[in-house]
Amino acid sequence: MIRFCLDCHNEIxxxxxxxxxxxxxxxxxxxxxxxxxxxxxxxxxxxxNKNRKLLREESASGQANVKRENLAKKGFDFDYHTHYxxxxxxxxxxxxxxxxxxxxxxxxVVLMKKE
Numbered sequence: 001m002i003r004f005c006l007d008c009h010n011e012i013x014x015x016x017x018x019x020x021x022x023x024x025x026x027x028x029x030x031x032x033x034x035x036x037x038x039x040x041x042x043x044x045x046x047x048x049n050k051n052r053k054l055l056r057e058e059s060a061s062g063q064a065n066v067k068r069e070n071l072a073k074k075g076f077d078f079d080y081h082t083h084y085x086x087x088x089x090x091x092x093x094x095x096x097x098x099x100x101x102x103x104x105x106x107x108x109v110v111l112m113k114k115e
Contacts, residue, residue, distance in 0.1 A: 047080045055099035
């Protein structure tokens with residue numbers, strides 16, 4: 001049975017379970033395959049990491065309340081987060097990893113860090 005490389009489509013000689021001519025073809029094939037799915041995930045992680053960084057910086061300054069407008073000006077994207085947390089009091093906190101916030105009146109954001 002004749003087998004062909006999954007990357008360059010040249011004939012393969014050697015072991016019966018061999019799929020690629022050499023390491024370069026194997027790397028090319030896997031890098032190309034991962035780049036299609038990886039681009040979406042990479043962009044999403046960039047947004048989440050930026051949101052986390054901004055929440056961390058605002059929390060580190062000692063402020064518990066921040067104007068929503070100020071976060072948005074710094075590039076915070078309120079559409080992206082990792083999870084929600086519902087407190088016993090019924091408040092919903094929105095989290096980017098361990099840093100969270102809840103929306104308060106007067107366009108304020110109340111920050112918190114989950115320990």
